[in-house]
Amino acid sequence: MADLNIILSNYEGKKSDLIPLLQEIQSEFGYISEELMQQVSRFTGVPESEIYGVATFYTQFRFTPKGKKHISVCTGTACHVTGAKQIIEGIERYLNIKEGETTKNGEYSLESVGCLGCCSLAPAAMVNDEIKSKLSLRIINKLFKEYEPSDS
Amino acid sequence: MNHRIHRYTLINYCGDFMNFKQIVHQEKKDYNKLLSDKTAIMVGSATCGNSAGAQIVKEVFEAELSEVECEIIEVGCIGLCYAEPIVLILKPHQPGVFYGNVNKKRARKIAQSHIIQDTPLPELALGTWGLGEIKGLSPIFEQKPLKMQERRILRNCGFIDPTNIGHYLAQDGYSGFVKTLQMQSSEIIQEMKKAGVRGRGGAGFPTWMKWQLCLDSKQETNYLICNADEGDPGAFMNRSLLESDPHSVLEGILIASKTIGAEKAYIYCRAEYPLALERLKIAINQMKSLGFLGENILGSGFNLEIEIKEGAGAFVCGEETGLLASIEGERGTPRTRPPFPTTEGLFGKPTVINNVETMASVALIMQQGADKYSKVGKGESKGTKTFSLVGQVKNTGLIEVPLGITLKEVIFDIGGGLIDNGEFKAVQIGGPSGGCVPSQHLDTPIDYSSLLDIGAMMGSGGMVVMDQGTCMVEVARYFLEFIQKESCGKCVPCRLGTKQMLDILTDITIGKGTEKDLDLLPDLAEAIKIGSLCGLGQSAPNPILTTMRFFSNEYQAHIEEDVCLARDCTEYIKYVIDPELCDGCMACLKSCPLEAISGSKDEVHSIDLLKCVKCGTCLDLCKKKKNAVLLMNKS
Ligand SMILES: Cc1cc2nc3c(=O)[nH]c(=O)nc-3n(C[C@H](O)[C@H](O)[C@H](O)COP(=O)(O)O)c2cc1C
Numbered sequence: 001m002a003d004l005n006i007i008l009s010n011y012e013g014k015k016s017d018l019i020p021l022l023q024e025i026q027s028e029f030g031y032i033s034e035e036l037m038q039q040v041s042r043f044t045g046v047p048e049s050e051i052y053g054v055a056t057f058y059t060q061f062r063f064t065p066k067g068k069k070h071i072s073v074c075t076g077t078a079c080h081v082t083g084a085k086q087i088i089e090g091i092e093r094y095l096n097i098k099e100g101e102t103t104k105n106g107e108y109s110l111e112s113v114g115c116l117g118c119c120s121l122a123p124a125a126m127v128n129d130e131i132k133s134k135l136s137l138r139i140i141n142k143l144f145k146e147y148e149p150s151d152s
Numbered sequence: 153m154n155h156r157i158h159r160y161t162l163i164n165y166c167g168d169f170m171n172f173k174q175i176v177h178q179e180k181k182d183y184n185k186l187l188s189d190k191t192a193i194m195v196g197s198a199t200c201g202n203s204a205g206a207q208i209v210k211e212v213f214e215a216e217l218s219e220v221e222c223e224i225i226e227v228g229c230i231g232l233c234y235a236e237p238i239v240l241i242l243k244p245h246q247p248g249v250f251y252g253n254v255n256k257k258r259a260r261k262i263a264q265s266h267i268i269q270d271t272p273l274p275e276l277a278l279g280t281w282g283l284g285e286i287k288g289l290s291p292i293f294e295q296k297p298l299k300m301q302e303r304r305i306l307r308n309c310g311f312i313d314p315t316n317i318g319h320y321l322a323q324d325g326y327s328g329f330v331k332t333l334q335m336q337s338s339e340i341i342q343e344m345k346k347a348g349v350r351g352r353g354g355a356g357f358p359t360w361m362k363w364q365l366c367l368d369s370k371q372e373t374n375y376l377i378c379n380a381d382e383g384d385p386g387a388f389m390n391r392s393l394l395e396s397d398p399h400s401v402l403e404g405i406l407i408a409s410k411t412i413g414a415e416k417a418y419i420y421c422r423a424e425y426p427l428a429l430e431r432l433k434i435a436i437n438q439m440k441s442l443g444f445l446g447e448n449i450l451g452s453g454f455n456l457e458i459e460i461k462e463g464a465g466a467f468v469c470g471e472e473t474g475l476l477a478s479i480e481g482e483r484g485t486p487r488t489r490p491p492f493p494t495t496e497g498l499f500g501k502p503t504v505i506n507n508v509e510t511m512a513s514v515a516l517i518m519q520q521g522a523d524k525y526s527k528v529g530k531g532e533s534k535g536t537k538t539f540s541l542v543g544q545v546k547n548t549g550l551i552e553v554p555l556g557i558t559l560k561e562v563i564f565d566i567g568g569g570l571i572d573n574g575e576f577k578a579v580q581i582g583g584p585s586g587g588c589v590p591s592q593h594l595d596t597p598i599d600y601s602s603l604l605d606i607g608a609m610m611g612s613g614g615m616v617v618m619d620q621g622t623c624m625v626e627v628a629r630y631f632l633e634f635i636q637k638e639s640c641g642k643c644v645p646c647r648l649g650t651k652q653m654l655d656i657l658t659d660i661t662i663g664k665g666t667e668k669d670l671d672l673l674p675d676l677a678e679a680i681k682i683g684s685l686c687g688l689g690q691s692a693p694n695p696i697l698t699t700m701r702f703f704s705n706e707y708q709a710h711i712e713e714d715v716c717l718a719r720d721c722t723e724y725i726k727y728v729i730d731p732e733l734c735d736g737c738m739a740c741l742k743s744c745p746l747e748a749i750s751g752s753k754d755e756v757h758s759i760d761l762l763k764c765v766k767c768g769t770c771l772d773l774c775k776k777k778k779n780a781v782l783l784m785n786k787s
């Protein structure tokens with residue numbers, strides 16, 4: 001388990017530390033829990049309500065855990081015109097979850113994101129930190145075989 | 153590597169530029185040796201390459217060539233993304249050969265045949281590079297997609313290792329910065345003015361003027377921020393440049409900071425670009441060890457520290473005042489201007505905010521001179537511009553063209569026309585703030601003013617090509633949905649107005665539009681344009697206004713005739729199987745995710761319209777077989 005104190009020791013606790021701090025916490029813990037938010041508030045002196053306000057403003061921050069394989073499907077323009085919506089719906093059907101949800105066994109979570117910068121090979125999606133491009137409905141099944149299928 | 157570290161310390165200790173010249177001389181020698189005396193394999197490993205499998209290809213080369221003396225180098229992207237993974241093979245005394253669409257099998261073949269047995273494979277190659285000929289192949293830069301381009305900002309992309317500062321130095325890197333060390337700020341600004349460079353972040357504000365305004369505010373502390381937020385969906389120019397040649401951007405940051413007297417610079421880069429962030433971090437560390445960052449840089453008395461700030465996924469933070477708020481640890485809501493950031497910016501201090509490509513242009517101008525820079529371009533639009541050419545076009549990728557080139561040349565000559573022999577409908581330029589340009593305006597030159605005349609804008613450089621199968625009402629709805637989600641909510645016209653426009657557009661795309669909507673939309677658009685606080689809201693109506701202007705027939709068809717002319721909006725369409733063409737092969741039946749297709753072997757299949765979710769899998773599948781699945785309007 002990640003240690004919050006180690007993370008905090010890299011920061012001075014200034015207001016401008018807030019976003020980088022939340023980012024590091026999220027990358028270590030996977031999401032920002034209520035308890036973590038309280039501790040950040042104590043450390044920075046910024047009220048919890050304000051931290052919550054800042055964190056919810058940015059789409060990057062999550063308040064629920066994500067799956068072991070976190071799938072972010074690009075919904076940028078290039079991906080949109082090449083069928084991103086069908087890809088999302090296809091994955092939703094395959095995993096039996098909706099966008100923004102995590103499978104019951106905690107294996108997969110799905111969300112849509114802004115342009116991944118891989119527009120020339122659209123449609124694209126990111127699985128954890130790895131970008132998959134030129135997706136089609138037909139290769140979704142194959143894509144998941146690569147990650148050993150789950151029975152959600 | 154050791155000799156390099158030794159050389160680095162040299163630069164640090166002696167302030168005279170003799171050291172710099174000696175180092176550059178040595179780096180050039182090394183780099184040229186790599187190109188002409190060694191066997192080298194350059195693997196395009198930017199995000200586009202990696203997503204297509206470049207790392208696997210690299211591993212194959214490493215395995216196949218473990219016994220062969222050669223260097224395998226990860227380089228950036230040469231822009232021909234449609235052909236990724238791309239590999240450049242260099243052998244002594246032969247022209248280099250670019251291979252495209254390399255997979256494991258091809259990599260093995262190339263390693264065995266070209267590298268080990270010295271027999272190039274023209275049938276797998278894209279073209280040659282450098283002196284000499286190979287039968288059956290033409291030089292890659294003589295082929296249309298590259299020939300029509302003018303690669304200046306992207307000159308190094310795909311040819312140097314972005315994680316090796318030596319490669320950048322070998323291309324005269326940092327020579328522009330070294331020049332500015334002997335110049336006054338006024339002289340540098342004069343040079344920028346002479347070059348006529350305008351900001352590449354969207355608005356096209358003259359760079360020299362921005363710097364001058366910052367100096368004029370006469371305060372002790374100034375900041376420089378490089379805007380690498382690139383939130384425009386469908387655009388990736390900045391990402392590609394940062395991944396392929398980060399030092400060119402960093403050199404620009406050095407020059408700009410020196411000019412405005414900033415001792416602290418920030419790079420605000422999206423978190424969605426992990427590779428760009430990683431390469432920037434490496435590059436910054438190398439600058440430090442070379443003495444290009446820190447205190448008393450190259451003995452000149454100039455100090456600079458660069459800090460990377462990761463964006464957290466908010467488009468509006470690309471707007472400069474939103475960006476400032478975000479760095480300060482607030483919600484990224486823009487504020488009214490004036491005061492402009494050049495007088496009251498980060499932490500209340502004068503701040504210059506420049507785009508990534510602007511920074512690279514600055515470095516280029518200082519390296520090669522203002523005259524050379526301003527020779528290309530048209531009127532008030534000088535130099536070149538990078539664009540990401542994507543959508544339904546054959547040669548998708550990153551391009552760089554002289555300003556003044558026409559849209560037609562870009563899409564049909566460089567882009568090679570539409571995929572699947574589709575028919576062109578529109579090109580979307582400038583992202584959510586831009587507009588859709590129809591075919592009758594394809595002769596429009598790409599420059600700041602001509603694009604504004606037809607209701608679009610240059611923007612940061614996203615160019616999405618659309619064919620007849622794309623519904624323009626749906627495109628407008630898409631952008632409005634994007635804007636509405638990204639609206640920060642501070643001002644009413646943007647927060648509520650975009651929601652209203654989105655609701656109306658959604659209604660039209662699901663068959664609930666009315667005649668009245670077509671009058672309401674332009675009225676709302678006008679109000680939002682005038683009343684919004686920042687550029688996000690002010691430009692939000694552009695996609696609607698341009699599509700209504702050029703494609704009013706599509707709006708009308710939805711409302712009056714109950715059809716979607718492009719057969720794109722799901723509410724308006726249905727998939728059916730043509731009994732004449734279907735041979736009952738069962739392929740679609742097996743592939744349908746909803747088991748909505750019935751029939752048995754060798755008998756005509758049929759689609760249950762109640763079960764069908766219109767995903768299009770069957771059509772995709774049958775297109776190449778019998779083409780028996782038809783996409784039709786419901787009514
Ligand atoms: C909603 C919105 C988003 C923007 N996004 C970006 C961006 O992603 N990158 C960028 O460089 N400029 C962006 N801009 C423009 C910046 O506000 C600013 O004009 C630019 O960074 C200035 O740099 P330049 O003078 O080098 O063009 C955006 C503007 C608006 C209104």
Ligand code: FES
Nearest residue numbers: 074076079118119
């Ligand atoms: S639009 Fe999907 S990667 Fe850019």
